[in-house]
Amino acid sequence: MSTKTKILDAAEQLFAVRGFNGTSLREITSQAEVNLAAVNYHFGSKKELIKAVMSRFLDVLSPRLTLALVKLCEDETPPNLVEVFSSFVEPLLHLNEVKENGTSNFLQLLGRGYTDSQGFLRWFLTTTYPEVISSFVNAVQKAYPELTREEIFWRLHFTMGTVVFTMSSSDALIDIAVNDFDKQTDISDVIKRVIPYVAAGVGAPINKI
Amino acid sequence: MSTKTKILDAAEQLFAVRGFNGTSLREITSQAEVNLAAVNYHFGSKKELIKAVMSRFLDVLSPRLTLALVKLCEDETPPNLVEVFSSFVEPLLHLNEVKENGTSNFLQLLGRGYTDSQGFLRWFLTTTYPEVISSFVNAVQKAYPELTREEIFWRLHFTMGTVVFTMSSSDALIDIAVNDFDKQTDISDVIKRVIPYVAAGVGAPINKI
DNA sequence: GTCTATAACTAGATAGAC
DNA sequence: GTCTATCTAGTTATAGAC
Numbered sequence: 001m002s003t004k005t006k007i008l009d010a011a012e013q014l015f016a017v018r019g020f021n022g023t024s025l026r027e028i029t030s031q032a033e034v035n036l037a038a039v040n041y042h043f044g045s046k047k048e049l050i051k052a053v054m055s056r057f058l059d060v061l062s063p064r065l066t067l068a069l070v071k072l073c074e075d076e077t078p079p080n081l082v083e084v085f086s087s088f089v090e091p092l093l094h095l096n097e098v099k100e101n102g103t104s105n106f107l108q109l110l111g112r113g114y115t116d117s118q119g120f121l122r123w124f125l126t127t128t129y130p131e132v133i134s135s136f137v138n139a140v141q142k143a144y145p146e147l148t149r150e151e152i153f154w155r156l157h158f159t160m161g162t163v164v165f166t167m168s169s170s171d172a173l174i175d176i177a178v179n180d181f182d183k184q185t186d187i188s189d190v191i192k193r194v195i196p197y198v199a200a201g202v203g204a205p206i207n208k209i
Numbered sequence: 210m211s212t213k214t215k216i217l218d219a220a221e222q223l224f225a226v227r228g229f230n231g232t233s234l235r236e237i238t239s240q241a242e243v244n245l246a247a248v249n250y251h252f253g254s255k256k257e258l259i260k261a262v263m264s265r266f267l268d269v270l271s272p273r274l275t276l277a278l279v280k281l282c283e284d285e286t287p288p289n290l291v292e293v294f295s296s297f298v299e300p301l302l303h304l305n306e307v308k309e310n311g312t313s314n315f316l317q318l319l320g321r322g323y324t325d326s327q328g329f330l331r332w333f334l335t336t337t338y339p340e341v342i343s344s345f346v347n348a349v350q351k352a353y354p355e356l357t358r359e360e361i362f363w364r365l366h367f368t369m370g371t372v373v374f375t376m377s378s379s380d381a382l383i384d385i386a387v388n389d390f391d392k393q394t395d396i397s398d399v400i401k402r403v404i405p406y407v408a409a410g411v412g413a414p415i416n417k418i
Numbered sequence: 419g420t421c422t423a424t425a426a427c428t429a430g431a432t433a434g435a436c
Numbered sequence: 437g438t439c440t441a442t443c444t445a446g447t448t449a450t451a452g453a454c
Contacts, residue, residue, distance in 0.1 A: 003419080019324065021230045024447065035421055040449060042419095115228065115324045115377055122381075150390045154399075157382055158406045161374025162367045168324055172331075173366055181359045190363075197367045197410040204409035207401070212437080234430065244439055249431060251437090 004042045006032040012053050013101075016108040017171075020050055020116040051124060054113065057106040060098055062129045064091040069135040073142050081199040084139045089191060104170060104187045111168025114160075144203055151206060159198045166194060213251045215241040221262050222310075225317040226380075229259055229325040260333060263322065266315040269307055271338045273300040278344040282351050290408040293348045298404075302397055313379060313396045320377025323369070353412055360415060368407045375403060 010032035014023040025046060029036045043049040068087040072079045095102030113121030126133060140152055147155070166173065170190055177185045219241035223232040234255060238245045252258040277296040281288045304311030322330030335342060349361055356364070375382065379399055386394045 019230070021228070022325075025449090026447080036448095037422085037450075038420070046448070111324065114374065115320065116231075119378070119381055122378075150386070150392065151402075153386065153389070154382075154402050155406060157378075158371045158375055158403060162371045162410070165323065165370025165374045166367055169328070169331075169366075172328055173363075177359070177362065180362070183359065192416070193360075193363050194367060196413040196416045197364060200413035201371070201406040201410035204405040207405045233428075235428085244437095245430095246432075246440085247438070255430065 003032075003034050003038050006034055007039060007042060007049070008053055008056060011049055012056075012099075012105055012109070015050070015053060015112060016105045019112045020046075022116075047120075050113075050121070054109060054121065054124070055128075057095060057102065057109070058125070058129055061091050061095060061106070062132050064094060066131050066135045069132075069139045073135075073139050078142045078145075079139060081140070081143045081203045082195060084136075084143050085195045085199050087139070089188075089195075092191065093188060103191075104167070107163065107167030107187075108170065111164040114164055115168075140202060146206065147202075155202045155204075159202060162198055162201070163194060166190065212241075212243050212247050215243055216248055216251060216258070217262055217265060220258055221265075221308075221314055221318070224259070224262060224321060225314045228321045229255075231325075256329075259322075259330075263318060263330065263333070264337075266304060266311070266318070267334070267338055270300055270304060270315070271341050273303060275340050275344045278341075278348045282344075282348050287351045287354075288348060290349070290352045290412045291404060293345075293352050294404045294408050296348070298397075298400060301400065312400075313376070316372070316376030316396075317379065320373040323373055324377075349411060355415065356411075364411045364413075368411060371407055371410070372403060375399065 007028060011023070011028045014027055014031060018027075025039050026036060028049075029039060039046070039049060043052055065088065068091060069084070072083060072087055092103050092107070095106050099105070110121075113125075137149075137152060137156065140156070141147065141149075167187075167190075170187060174185050174187075174190070177183060216237060220232070220237045223237055223240060227236075234248050235245060237258075238248060248255070248258060252261055274297065277300060278293070281292060281296055301312050301316070304315050308314070319330075322334075346358075346361060346365065349365070350356065350358075376396075376399075379396060383394050383396075383399070386392060
């Protein structure tokens with residue numbers, strides 16, 4: 001296993017748990033059992049390392065997810081919102097096959113990236129992987145044509161919040177669920193629970209304000 | 210204006226924008242125009258300062274919100290979910306009268322607190338202000354009795370995510386909305402938009418998994 | 419490519435003069 | 437209560453030997 005990969009793996013796990021700001025290069029390199037200077041040799045800076053960690057997931061997820069959404073829209077009959085959000089399940093869970101804990105790590109990182117580091121990750125995501133977002137907006141518009149683009153904008157951000165926040169604290173939530181309700185739960189259960197919630201939210205009646 | 214208040218005001222604003230980890234005591238004291246050592250003199254540590262900033266809001270919000278929720282549940286007819294979530298509006302907007310930008314700052318801080326600092330704020334909130342949470346769970350249960358406690362647990366966390374995430378990036382979202390849709394928007398508009406979303410989410414049909 | 423050593427800087431906290 | 441000065445420990449990043 002190369003030094004580069006060792007760094008990426010350690011960074012991924014630590015970033016997910018402690019956030020980007022909360023993780024030092026020293027912690028990463030000591031967990032990876034490589035030299036501190038290796039990060040700067042291989043990635044140039046901490047910011048570039050963050051991008052590399054995210055890209056490793058996004059390069060796998062983005063085409064799969066875009067394809068699923070485009071395919072759904074090709075049907076004669078328009079999709080419903082539960083179907084739109086269900087399109088995320090396979091591409092997201094596929095990350096578990098690429099990497100141990102891939103799905104959970106990725107979603108937690110996404111959550112971190114939106115609140116740590118003043119929106120730099122939002123910028124990176126929207127400029128580097130815009131096709132995911134546009135195919136998603138497209139699918140929602142087909143499923144619920146009465147929604148204005150403005151209303152879609154807001155509701156997609158609410159959805160992003162729901163998912164990202166839930167996932168960034170999913171470990172704690174799963175712990176609580178196991179203790180309080182004595183139910184074994186994992187990340188795919190959480191995903192299945194969140195789909196009806198966000199589908200209903202996006203599909204809520206339009207409120208004139 | 211006392212040194213203590215000057216520190217609280219500066220910390221509140223900086224924490225909201227940059228997060229707790231992302232704000233140094235030096236930034237706070239220099240914006241407050243007080244001496245660095247004053248923070249430790251008045252609050253003891255950065256952690257205690259964070260608690261003090263949050264408590265200033267929670268001491269006002271908590272009784273008002275609890276009262277509104279309890280009152281709603283006293284009616285003969287059970288409340289609907291839109292009414293439950295609408296109960297939050299007045300107590301939240303009231304924070305604007307206590308402090309300039311109070312509502313927005315508080316909600317942003319709440320968002321920060323859930324992702325920064327490994328759940329220490331979650332612990333602080335649930336142990337110090339438990340009556341808000343229990344009166345909320347109670348109201349939801351009255352509005353939608355078919356929901357199991359476990360399902361309520363999950364959906365309330367999804368809701369927390371929606372609100373907290375939206376609010377922690379509300380400045381950026383409002384900017385985008387103003388630019389892309391040419392619509393003046395403020396925090397109370399965002400709150401009004403989010404209510405139908407979360408009400409529909411919590412009220413979603415139950416999915417057997 | 420990988421290492422040691424260290425530069426250059428920032429963090430939170432505190433002792434002690436006033 | 438408020439100040440300066442300083443401590444200790446942490447940070448990212450890099451120069452240069454191997």
